[in-house]
Amino acid sequence: MTHYASPLAWSEAAPVSRxxxxxQAARAVRASLGRPxxxxxxxxxxxxxxxxxxxxxxxxxxxAGDVASVLxxxxxxxxxxxxxxxxxxxALPAFGPLVAAFxxxxxxxxxxxxxxxxxxRNVQLxxxxxxxxxxxVRDRRDLAIVCSAVLALGLGEAGYGIWQSVTGNxxxxxxxxxxxxxxxxxxxxMAMSIVAGMAFxxxxxxxxxxxxxxxxxxxxxxxxxxxxxxxxxxxxSRGTWLALGAAAVLTLVVFDRxxxxxxxxxxxxxxxxxxxxxxxxxxxxLDRAGSMAASISDPDRSVxxxxxxxxxxxxxxxxxxxxxxxxxxxxAYRDSYAGIELSSGSExxxxxxxxxxxxxxxxxxxxxxxxxxxxxxxxxxxxxxxGVLLAGLWTRRRVRDPFWLVxxxxxxxxxxxxxxxxxxxPTCALxxxxxxxxxxxxxxxxxEHGLAERGLAEHGRAEARP
Numbered sequence: 001m002t003h004y005a006s007p008l009a010w011s012e013a014a015p016v017s018r019x020x021x022x023x024q025a026a027r028a029v030r031a032s033l034g035r036p037x038x039x040x041x042x043x044x045x046x047x048x049x050x051x052x053x054x055x056x057x058x059x060x061x062x063x064a065g066d067v068a069s070v071l072x073x074x075x076x077x078x079x080x081x082x083x084x085x086x087x088x089x090x091a092l093p094a095f096g097p098l099v100a101a102f103x104x105x106x107x108x109x110x111x112x113x114x115x116x117x118x119x120x121r122n123v124q125l126x127x128x129x130x131x132x133x134x135x136x137v138r139d140r141r142d143l144a145i146v147c148s149a150v151l152a153l154g155l156g157e158a159g160y161g162i163w164q165s166v167t168g169n170x171x172x173x174x175x176x177x178x179x180x181x182x183x184x185x186x187x188x189x190m191a192m193s194i195v196a197g198m199a200f201x202x203x204x205x206x207x208x209x210x211x212x213x214x215x216x217x218x219x220x221x222x223x224x225x226x227x228x229x230x231x232x233x234x235x236x237s238r239g240t241w242l243a244l245g246a247a248a249v250l251t252l253v254v255f256d257r258x259x260x261x262x263x264x265x266x267x268x269x270x271x272x273x274x275x276x277x278x279x280x281x282x283x284x285x286l287d288r289a290g291s292m293a294a295s296i297s298d299p300d301r302s303v304x305x306x307x308x309x310x311x312x313x314x315x316x317x318x319x320x321x322x323x324x325x326x327x328x329x330x331x332a333y334r335d336s337y338a339g340i341e342l343s344s345g346s347e348x349x350x351x352x353x354x355x356x357x358x359x360x361x362x363x364x365x366x367x368x369x370x371x372x373x374x375x376x377x378x379x380x381x382x383x384x385x386x387g388v389l390l391a392g393l394w395t396r397r398r399v400r401d402p403f404w405l406v407x408x409x410x411x412x413x414x415x416x417x418x419x420x421x422x423x424x425x426p427t428c429a430l431x432x433x434x435x436x437x438x439x440x441x442x443x444x445x446x447x448e449h450g451l452a453e454r455g456l457a458e459h460g461r462a463e464a465r466p
Contacts, residue, residue: 037142039075040133040433041149043068047195047430048153048183065429069129076132085135090443094388095127101381102126102327105374109326118327118373125423125432126385133436134443143403143440147202150434154199155224157182157192158231165234171350173236173284180234186348187356188425193237194417195427197244198434200228201409204248205402208255236288238295239420247413254399254408305343306364306420312338313368317375324375331361333372366418386415392442407441410434 049064079085102122109115137143161180164170171179171186182192207221232240252260295303315337316325325333334342348356363369370378389411398404414434423431 035138035142035145036075036079036136037138037145039072040136040142040146040436043072043429044146044149044153044433047426048157050183050185051188051426063426063429065426069124069132069429069432072132072136073124073128076135079135085138087131088134088443090388090392091131091134094385094392094439094443095131097384098381099123099127101374101378105323105326105378108323109329110320111326111329111332114328114332115326118329122327125428126382126435129429129432130436130439133433134439137436137440140403143437146433146437147403147406150195150430150437151199151202151206151224153430154196154202154228157184158196158199158228161192161196161231161234162227169351170234171348176284177351178234178284179236180231181350184426186350187358188427189348190235190237190240190421191425191427193232193235193240194421195430196228196231196235197240197247197413197417198410198430200225200232200244201247201251201413202406203228204251205406205409208252208259208405209402233285236284238288238292239417241292242420243413243417246416247409250412251405251409255405301343302346304341305346305360308338308342309334309360309363310365310368312342313363313365313372316372317368320372320375322375323377324371324373327373330363330369330373331359334360362422362424364421366422369422389438389442392444393438396441396444404441407438411438 043065046068047063047065051063076085080087102119106112106115106119133146137146158180161170161182164182165178165180168177170177171181171189173179179186179189180192181189182195184191203221203224207218207225210217210221232244249260249264252263299307312334313330316330316333343360346358346360348358363372367379367382370382374381393404393408393411396404414431
């Protein structure tokens with residue numbers, strides 16, 4: 001494997017002539033641009049491309065990010081076949097049980113032909129793309145490139161979403177086009193908030209290390225966090241708010257409890273000025289936040305539909321406990337198990353797509369979706385993958401390593417978000433890439449691809465110095 005010199009190597013070496021420095025810089029730029037991690041960054045950027053109209057059948061879309069993720073898998077497979085990279089030894093216990101579970105549930109499906117596309121899709125998102133990211137990300141510089149791409153995507157979508165809300169070009173809510181949805185439109189109303197939430201966590205970790213990175217680092221990080229926070233507020237996505245809040249608090253507490261207390265106190269004070277910053281959407285933000293407290297005693301239509309879908313998923317699993325009804329078969333069984341109170345669909349509208357009525361094709365809970373469609377076998381496979389990744393993060397924990405902390409925060413965000421949402425739309429590709437980021441750190445492959453474990457330890461000690 002190629003080993004890269006330290007970024008400080010030039011300053012530590014003997015003085016060299018200006019032409020030689022220029023040549024060294026040119027070689028460094030060429031080496032950086034030749035990194036395969038730029039393919040992952042390009043795949044992240046492609047997620048912002050609007051998916052357009054539905055393909056094949058209702059509920060099935062092929063977005064640019066999906067195509068890019070397939071190319072990632074092809075690139076990783078080429079490197080693997082040509083022996084330029086090696087498969088991590090921990091990949092089998094992490095992803096093997098999940099692939100086996102997908103296969104068993106598909107073979108035992110009530111409609112095997114309908115479940116085959118679901119099998120391919122699940123293997124792509126949960127196994128192939130994450131492993132492709134692990135193979136293409138060779139060291140910390142590669143990981144920085146990928147995380148920066150996610151951050152840039154989030155900031156871009158956030159800025160566009162704020163413009164939508166301010167100018168009345170967002171998704172409709174109570175007859176007003178004030179909901180920030182980014183380039184994804186009202187068809188994927190939660191996508192922008194998920195992208196911005198992941199970017200918020202990455203930038204939060206950067207902000208924790210910013211004081212030692214120059215005078216402009218911390219103000220720039222705080223400005224970016226302000227943009228992302230405003231966009232998240234205007235996205236009006238309650239599930240993302242909950243997942244982001246849990247992940248952000250965990251990140252701060254793991255980093256430093258005293259820092260967490262100070263930051264949370266400041267955030268509590270800033271919440272008092274959110275209505276002013278939100279402008280015309282302030283009433284909607286406050287109403288949306290208030291509905292979270294009333295979601296148990298007096299749920300609105302959206303929350304009530306989720307409760308009915310969750311109940312239907314549980315009933316489907318109770319009748320098919322071992323292997324479920326098969327991937328992609330939840331819609332076929334939904335009406336037989338849901339109560340009459342369930343709405344026939346959700347209504348969305350924006351200036352680009354107009355009015356759209358979307359059928360409720362999933363329970364909006366990834367764990368219950370696994371349980372209903374793939375039974376205990378599928379859920380056990382998912383739990384095995386999550387368990388191996390969490391165990392890897394715990395075993396290789398380095399609180400002063402920003403990439404470890406990013407992995408922990410992103411994993412927490414995904415796990416909590418799955419309680420209120422499931423995979424769908426253009427953010428599926430982003431989920432798979434983020435899972436790959438977590439796997440890079442959890443499986444310990446960075447030390448084998450260009451940076452020795454000793455270097456990581458030295459980095460952690462340097463960050464810990466006052």
